[in-house]
Amino acid sequence: xxKRNVTKLTTVTSGPKSGGxxxxxxxxxxxxxxxxxxxxxxxxxxxxELSEEFxxxxxxxxxxxxxxxxxxxxxxIPNKGAVVMRLEADSFLELFDVREVLEGLMVRLATQNTxxxxxxxxxxxxxxxxxKAVENNDFNAYMAAIAQFRQTCIEAAGSGTLxxxxxxxxxxxxxxxxxxxxxxxxxxxxxRQHQGILRAMQEGDAEKxxxxxxxNIRSARQWFLKYNDFLL
Amino acid sequence: xxKRNVTKLTTVTSGPKSGGxxxxxxxxxxxxxxxxxxxxxxxxxxxxELSEEFxxxxxxxxxxxxxxxxxxxxxxIPNKGAVVMRLEADSFLELFDVREVLEGLMVRLATQNTxxxxxxxxxxxxxxxxxKAVENNDFNAYMAAIAQFRQTCIEAAGSGTLxxxxxxxxxxxxxxxxxxxxxxxxxxxxxRQHQGILRAMQEGDAEKxxxxxxxNIRSARQWFLKYNDFLL
DNA sequence: GCCTAAAATATTGTTGACAATATTATCGGC
DNA sequence: GCCGATAATATTGTCAACAATATTTTAGGC
Numbered sequence: 168x169x170k171r172n173v174t175k176l177t178t179v180t181s182g183p184k185s186g187g188x189x190x191x192x193x194x195x196x197x198x199x200x201x202x203x204x205x206x207x208x209x210x211x212x213x214x215x216e217l218s219e220e221f222x223x224x225x226x227x228x229x230x231x232x233x234x235x236x237x238x239x240x241x242x243x244i245p246n247k248g249a250v251v252m253r254l255e256a257d258s259f260l261e262l263f264d265v266r267e268v269l270e271g272l273m274v275r276l277a278t279q280n281t282x283x284x285x286x287x288x289x290x291x292x293x294x295x296x297x298x299k300a301v302e303n304n305d306f307n308a309y310m311a312a313i314a315q316f317r318q319t320c321i322e323a324a325g326s327g328t329l330x331x332x333x334x335x336x337x338x339x340x341x342x343x344x345x346x347x348x349x350x351x352x353x354x355x356x357x358x359r360q361h362q363g364i365l366r367a368m369q370e371g372d373a374e375k376x377x378x379x380x381x382x383n384i385r386s387a388r389q390w391f392l393k394y395n396d397f398l399l
Numbered sequence: 400x401x402k403r404n405v406t407k408l409t410t411v412t413s414g415p416k417s418g419g420x421x422x423x424x425x426x427x428x429x430x431x432x433x434x435x436x437x438x439x440x441x442x443x444x445x446x447x448e449l450s451e452e453f454x455x456x457x458x459x460x461x462x463x464x465x466x467x468x469x470x471x472x473x474x475x476i477p478n479k480g481a482v483v484m485r486l487e488a489d490s491f492l493e494l495f496d497v498r499e500v501l502e503g504l505m506v507r508l509a510t511q512n513t514x515x516x517x518x519x520x521x522x523x524x525x526x527x528x529x530x531k532a533v534e535n536n537d538f539n540a541y542m543a544a545i546a547q548f549r550q551t552c553i554e555a556a557g558s559g560t561l562x563x564x565x566x567x568x569x570x571x572x573x574x575x576x577x578x579x580x581x582x583x584x585x586x587x588x589x590x591r592q593h594q595g596i597l598r599a600m601q602e603g604d605a606e607k608x609x610x611x612x613x614x615n616i617r618s619a620r621q622w623f624l625k626y627n628d629f630l631l
Numbered sequence: 632g633c634c635t636a637a638a639a640t641a642t643t644g645t646t647g648a649c650a651a652t653a654t655t656a657t658c659g660g661c
Numbered sequence: 662g663c664c665g666a667t668a669a670t671a672t673t674g675t676c677a678a679c680a681a682t683a684t685t686t687t688a689g690g691c
Contacts, residue, residue, distance in 0.1 A: 188477075188674095214643070224676050229644090230465060237469045239563065245420075246643055246682045261560035264508065268500035269564075276496065328493035331471065332501075332564050420644095446673070456646055461673090478652045478673055 189223045193231035196221075201240050201251055202342050208253040212241065240338055254339065256399055262339055263388040269333055271381040274364060277323035278373035286369045289319055293362050301358045306348050309358065313344065316361060343391075346398045353390045357383065421455045425463035428453075433472050433483055434570050440485040444473070472570060486571065491627070494571055495620040501565055503613040506596060509555035510605035518601045521551055525594050533590045538580050541590065545576065548593060575623075578630045585622045589615065 197217075200206040214232070218225045232249050235241045243249045292312050300308040321330050348354050360383040367376040391398060429449075432438040446464070450457040464481050467473045475481045524544055532540040553562050580586050592615040599608035623630060 213641095215641090225643090226674095226676065233462060233465050234469060237466060243643095248643065248683095258560060261558040264504060264558060265501070265560055265564060268504045269497070272496060272500045326493040326496060328490060328497055328568070332497060332567065335564065335567065336560070445671095447671090457673090458645065458647095475673095480653095480673065 189221075189227045190230045190234070193217070193221060193223065193227060194234050197231060197235060198240065198338060202338050202345075204342075206251050208251045210251045212249050212251065214249075238335065238338070254342070254399075256395055258339075259343060259391060259395070259399075260388065262336060262343060263384055263391065265336065266340060267381050267384040267388075269329065269336075270384060271377040273320050273324050273329060273333065274368060274380045275373045275377040276326060276329070277320045278368045278371060278376045280325055281323045281368070283369045283371060285323065286365055289316060290362075290365050290369060292316075293358070293365055298355075298358060301354050304354075306345075306354070309348065309354055310345070313357075313361070316365075347387060347391060350390055350394050350398070353387070356386065356390075360386070421453075421459045422462045422466070425449070425453060425455065425459060426466050429463060429467060430472065430570060434574050436574075438483050440483045442483045444481050444483065446480075470567065470570070486574065486631075490571075491575060491623060491631075492620065494568060494575060495616055495623070497568065498572060499613050499616040499620075501561065501568075502616060503609040505552050505556050505561060505565065506600060506612045507605045507609040508558060508561070509552040510600045510603060510608045512557055513555045513600070515601045515603060517555065518597055521548060522594075522597050522601060524548075525590070525597055530587075530590060533586050536586075538577075538586065541580065541586055542577070545589075545593070548597075579619060579623060582622055582626050582630070585619070588618065592618070 197206070197212075206212065214225050214228045217228045221228075232241065232243060236243050236249070240252055241249045242252050292315060297308060297312055317333075321333060324330070348357075360379065364376055364379045364383065367379055429438070429444075438444065446457050446460045449460045453460075464473065464475060468475050468481070472484055473481045474484050524547060529540060529544055549565075553565060556562070580589075592611065596608055596611045596615065599611055
C-alpha cells in the first residue's frame with residue numbers, strides 16, 4: 168500500500184508532472200488520458216504503440232497495465248489485449264454508495280483531528296469568488312477547489328487506510344464529477360453543500376459534517392439518476 | 400477491477416486451490432503464507448527463491464510482487480527487495496474505522512436486496528451448534544461461519560465496487576480477526592452480535608442492520624484498544 | 632458474389648541473458 | 662583487534678528475442 172499510494176497521491180495532488188520510475192510515469196499518463204476521455208471506454212490499447220511512443224520497453228508498459236488493471240481502469244483479456252474499462256450506470260450508482268460512507272468517514276475524522284483555524288484557507292477558497300466562478304460555469308476552478316477540499320480532508324483524517332480506499336475509486340469519481348457538473352444547477356448546489364460541510368467542520372461538529380457530506384453525495388446521486396440518459 | 404477480483408474472490412471463498420495463471424497461483428500462495436504468519440511481517444522475500452521453489456520464471460514472481468504490493472501486503476524497496484508489510488497499531492485502528500462504514504453499507508444493501516428467507520441458512524448456521532463451538536473455543540468453526548456471513552452478504556449487496564474495496568482490506572481484517580478472537584469473551588460477544596444483525600436482516604430492517612453492524616465493529620475496536628498490548 | 636480454409640500478419644505472453652545496484656567478504660593500515 | 666576501502670558476491674531492474682495466440686487477408690470452390 169504505502170509506497171505506491173504515496174506516489175499516486177503526489178501525482179493526484181501536484182498535477183501530471185511526477186517522478187518515480189518509468190512505470191509510474193506511464194501509469195500517470197495513461198490514467199490522465201482515460202479520465203479525460205482522451206481514451207474513451209472500450210478503446211483498445213496496444214502495448215507496442217505505447218512502448219514506442221514513450222520510448223520504453225514493452226515490459227514497462229506491461230507493468231503499467233498490471234497496475235491499471237488492479238485499479239479497475241482497464242480490462243485485460245488474455246492474448247487479446249487491454250481495453251479501457253466501460254462505466255455502466257450500475258457501477259456509477261455503486262460508486263455513490265461507497266462514496267457516501269467513505270467520504271462521510273473522511274470528514275468526520277478530519278473534523279475530529281483538527282482545530283477550527285485549520286479550515287480557514289478552505290473556507291476562504293469556497294468564498295464569493297468561487298461562487299461567481301461557478302455561476303459563470305468556470306468548471307475548472309470549481310474542480311480544482313473540490314480537489315483541494317478532498318486533499319485537505321484526507322490529510323486531516325490522517326488514515327492511510329482510508330486514503331488508500333479513496334484513491335482506489337478516485338479516477339472513477341473524477342470522471343463522474345466532471346460529467347455531473349454539466350447538469351444545470353448541480354454545480355451551484357454542490358458548492359453550497361460544501362460551504363455547509365466546511366462550516367460544520369470549523370465548528371468541530373464531526374457528526375453534522377459527516378451527515379452533510381453524506382447528504383451531499385446522496386443529492387449528487389439523485390441528480391445522476393434524473394439525468395443519467397444524458398450522462399452515460 | 401473485474402477480472403482480478405473475481406479470481407481473488409473465488410480463492411478466498413473456495414480455499415487455497417485455485418485456477419488461473421502462474422501469477423495468480425503465486426499471489427494466492429504468498430497471500431496464504433503472509434496471513435498465516437508463515438512469512439511474518441518484516442520477512443525478506445527473494446525473487447530467485449520463489450522462482451525456483453515454484454518452478455516458474457522470475458518474471459512471474461515479479462508480477463505477483465507487483466500485485467501484492469498494490470494490495471498492501473508487501474513493501475518493495477527499489478534495488479533492495481520485498482518485505483512483508485508490518486502491521487502497526489495505528490493501521491489496525493484505521494482498519495476498524497473503514498470496516499465500520501463499509502461493512503455497515505454491506506449489510507444495509509444486502510438487506511434491501513433480499514427476501515427474508517434468503518437468510519434462513521445463515522441464521523441456521525449461527526444457531527445452537529455454533530454457539531457451543533464458540534464456548535468451547537473452536538475458533539476454526541467460528542472463523543468459517545464469519546467468512547460465510549461475509550460472503551453471503553457481499554453477494555446479496557450486489558455491488559462490485561463495494562466488493563472490491565472489502566477485498567482490498569480482507570487480508571488485514573482476517574489477520575486482525577484471528578488475533579482478536581483469542582481475547583476471552585470477544586468471540587461469544589461477536590457471535591451474539593451477528594445473531595442480532597441477522598435477525599434485523601431477516602426482518603428487512605436495513606437501517607437497524609447497518610447500525611448493529613457498525614456497533615459490532617465498534618465494540619471489536621474497544622476490545623482491541625483494551626488488549627492491544629497482547630495483540631501486537 | 633459469398634462462404635470456408637489456410638496462410639500471413641499482428642499482438643500478447645514468456646523467458647533467459649545482461650546491466651545496475653546493494654550487500655557481504657577480504658585485505659591492509661594503524 | 663578494529664576501522665575503512667576495495668573487491669567479490671548476491672539481488673533486483675531492464676531489455677530484446679522468441680513462442681503462443683488471435684486477427685486479418687488471401688485463395689479456392691461453389
